[in-house]
Amino acid sequence: xxxxxxxxxxxxxxxxxxxxxxxxxxxxxxxxxxxxxxxxxxxxxxxxxxxxxxxxxxxxxxxxxxxxxxxxxxxxxxxxxxxxxxxxxxxxxxxxxxxxxxxxxxxxxxxxxxxxxxxxxxxxxxxxxxxxxxxxxxxxxxxxxxxxxxxxxxxxxxxxxxxxxxxxxxxxxxxxxxxxxxxxxxxxxxxxx
Amino acid sequence: xxxxxxxxxxxxxxxxxxxxxxxxxxxxxxxxxxxxxxxxxxxxxxxxxxxxxxxxxxxxxxxxxxxxxxxxxxxxxxxxxxxxxxxxxxxxxxxxxxxxxxxxxxxxxxxxxxxxxxxxxxxxxxxxxxxxxxxxxxxxxxxxxxxxxxxxxxxxxxxxxxxxxxxxxxxxxxxxxxxxxxxxxxxxxxxxxxxxxxxxxxxxxxxxxxxxxxxxxxxxxxxxxxxxxxxxxxxxxxxxxxxxxxxxxxxxxxxxxxxxxxxxxxxxxxxxxxxxxxxxxxxxxxxxxxxxxxxxxxxxxxxxxxxxxxxxxxxxxxxxxxxxxxxxxxxxxxxxxxxxxxxxxxxxxxxxxxxxxxxxxxxxxxxxxxxxxxxxxxxxxxxxxxxxxxxxxxxxxxxxxxxxxxxxxx
Numbered sequence: 001x002x003x004x005x006x007x008x009x010x011x012x013x014x015x016x017x018x019x020x021x022x023x024x025x026x027x028x029x030x031x032x033x034x035x036x037x038x039x040x041x042x043x044x045x046x047x048x049x050x051x052x053x054x055x056x057x058x059x060x061x062x063x064x065x066x067x068x069x070x071x072x073x074x075x076x077x078x079x080x081x082x083x084x085x086x087x088x089x090x091x092x093x094x095x096x097x098x099x100x101x102x103x104x105x106x107x108x109x110x111x112x113x114x115x116x117x118x119x120x121x122x123x124x125x126x127x128x129x130x131x132x133x134x135x136x137x138x139x140x141x142x143x144x145x146x147x148x149x150x151x152x153x154x155x156x157x158x159x160x161x162x163x164x165x166x167x168x169x170x171x172x173x174x175x176x177x178x179x180x181x182x183x184x185x186x187x188x189x190x191x192x193x
Numbered sequence: 194x195x196x197x198x199x200x201x202x203x204x205x206x207x208x209x210x211x212x213x214x215x216x217x218x219x220x221x222x223x224x225x226x227x228x229x230x231x232x233x234x235x236x237x238x239x240x241x242x243x244x245x246x247x248x249x250x251x252x253x254x255x256x257x258x259x260x261x262x263x264x265x266x267x268x269x270x271x272x273x274x275x276x277x278x279x280x281x282x283x284x285x286x287x288x289x290x291x292x293x294x295x296x297x298x299x300x301x302x303x304x305x306x307x308x309x310x311x312x313x314x315x316x317x318x319x320x321x322x323x324x325x326x327x328x329x330x331x332x333x334x335x336x337x338x339x340x341x342x343x344x345x346x347x348x349x350x351x352x353x354x355x356x357x358x359x360x361x362x363x364x365x366x367x368x369x370x371x372x373x374x375x376x377x378x379x380x381x382x383x384x385x386x387x388x389x390x391x392x393x394x395x396x397x398x399x400x401x402x403x404x405x406x407x408x409x410x411x412x413x414x415x416x417x418x419x420x421x422x423x424x425x426x427x428x429x430x431x432x433x434x435x436x437x438x439x440x441x442x443x444x445x446x447x448x449x450x451x452x453x454x455x456x457x458x459x460x461x462x463x464x465x466x467x468x469x470x471x472x473x474x475x476x477x478x479x480x481x482x483x484x485x486x487x488x489x490x491x492x493x494x495x496x497x498x499x500x501x502x503x504x505x506x507x508x509x510x511x512x513x514x515x516x517x518x519x520x521x522x523x524x525x526x527x528x529x530x531x532x533x534x535x536x537x538x539x540x541x542x543x544x545x546x547x548x549x550x551x552x553x554x555x556x557x558x559x560x561x562x563x564x565x566x567x568x569x570x571x572x573x574x575x576x577x578x579x580x581x582x583x584x585x586x587x588x589x590x591x592x593x594x595x596x597x598x599x600x601x602x603x
Contacts, residue, residue, distance in 0.1 A: 008348055012396050016400040019404040023423075027418040058416075059417015094422075115436055127433050132425065
């Protein structure tokens with residue numbers, strides 16, 4: 001009986017470790033990346049989701065260098081909530097939203113009144129059912145280790161800031177297999193190639 | 194078990210089944226939280242995603258399985274609640290047998306839950322509360338089989354515990370109470386090394402439930418997340434639980450009363466579905482005042498007898514009642530009245546025990562048990578139609594309806 005009990009205890013221990021090891025590798029193994037890095041220009045927000053869907057991306061991080069989280073033109077925009085949909089469809093699992101420093105005061109005022117946003121030294125963490133959304137101004141953003149899907153809205157950035165973002169990509173502080181330039185020019189896109 | 198006991202269990206289960214099956218699948222639209230729970234379960238299996246990640250996913254997996262078997266209809270949505278609700282009543286009987294070794298107490302406790310209009314009401318819809326209560330009762334039963342009857346059920350208890358925490362976090366305080374009790378009893382019973390017992394408990398009631406809990410999140414991990422993100426995710430859920438309290442339906446929640454009111458005042462609210470003169474249909478959430486208001490005094494009686502007779506086992510039901518109830522006073526948000534389901538079995542263990550102890554004092558256990566049983570049955574039969582959407586003559590329920598906060602839906 002003692003031997004049987006020991007066998008059960010060993011079996012449970014092996015099973016428990018197997019579950020942890022399986023889940024440790026399972027999540028990351030489900031992420032889908034592009035086979036080769038790309039920089040593309042798009043003119044509407046809806047095209048972003050279509051591009052991600054057609055690329056088959058799954059379980060990814062996104063970094064949005066935009067004024068509004070969904071790359072909308074204004075806060076009253078009727079365009080789709082791209083990031084929300086991408087989170088729900090498991091295309092994304094985490095988003096880092098980097099707005100310009102000159103808009104931060106206004107953003108800070110809005111986010112500080114929302115009880116699902118948690119203040120951090122850099123900015124805020126939005127806690128949603130489908131994933132976390134980090135929000136911080138460019139000056140507080142240093143790097144993201146994982147290869148991410150990037151959206152850049154050039155017209156809201158000064159030329160120096162845009163170069164600073166491109167430099168982060170070239171220096172490896174951020175890495176990406178798909179950079180989307182939204183409502184930008186060919187010159188803007190060229191900065192990221 | 195004696196033949197009479199089996200007959201009593203059979204009768205209680207038949208009554209429970211009638212109250213829970215009859216008319217449950219007639220209504221083909223979502224009821225209450227089914228609006229969230231059922232689409233969430235379907236989405237989880239179809240797309241590997243859901244809008245309800247905050248809760249563990251065992252209930253969604255159960256409902257998705259029954260939808261797969263019975264189809265995307267009322268049977269598929271609700272059958273698990275009905276079956277697990279009835280199974281919970283059987284477990285209440287079996288647990289009471291192990292706690293009190295007295296069939297009359299077991300019959301009373303199981304009958305109280307079987308005829309409780311509140312329990313009936315929620316078993317008839319797809320809810321998280323019914324499975325989580327079932328899994329905890331199963332855990333408790335298996336643990337008592339291990340401690341009281343020396344059966345090899347500790348591993349199974351660990352799996353049931355894992356399923357409990359992988360359904361909803363109602364029993365975060367009650368689980369340690371049960372484990373502490375089982376550890377104490379095992380140390381009393383077993384002359385072997387305490388270190389070995391401790392090791393066995395750590396593996397079977399620590400590692401194993403955690404593994405089951407983690408496995409229940411396999412769909413969530415499938416979205417690309419790693420272990421560190423899982424810890425962040427659970428921390429976020431805890432943070433949200435305590436900070437995100439702006440419910441869009443706060444007024445509806447308020448109708449169910451605050452947790453401290455659940456056992457001290459009559460609470461009745463719900464929907465007025467149809468009207469045809471004196472005949473009307475209602476779905477009342479009623480807290481069964483006749484018996485609920487007896488619970489706190491009953492706990493006092495049980496505690497008194499437990500202390501004077503130095504019976505350690507008798508403290509278990511009141512302690513589990515307190516351990517499950519205290520959670521609702523610690524969270525910084527409004528609590529839905531259906532959460533009372535999580536404390537109901539322990540309330541009824543205590544009530545049944547107190548009734549029996551008092552009856553025994555006057556040497557009339559059988560007479561009092563029979564009278565109490567009859568009252569439970571009559572009360573259950575009276576309240577069942579008005580809480581379950583059957584056509585009823587309003588004049589028959591005038592007092593209850595005048596005290597009920599009703600929403601007309603026609």
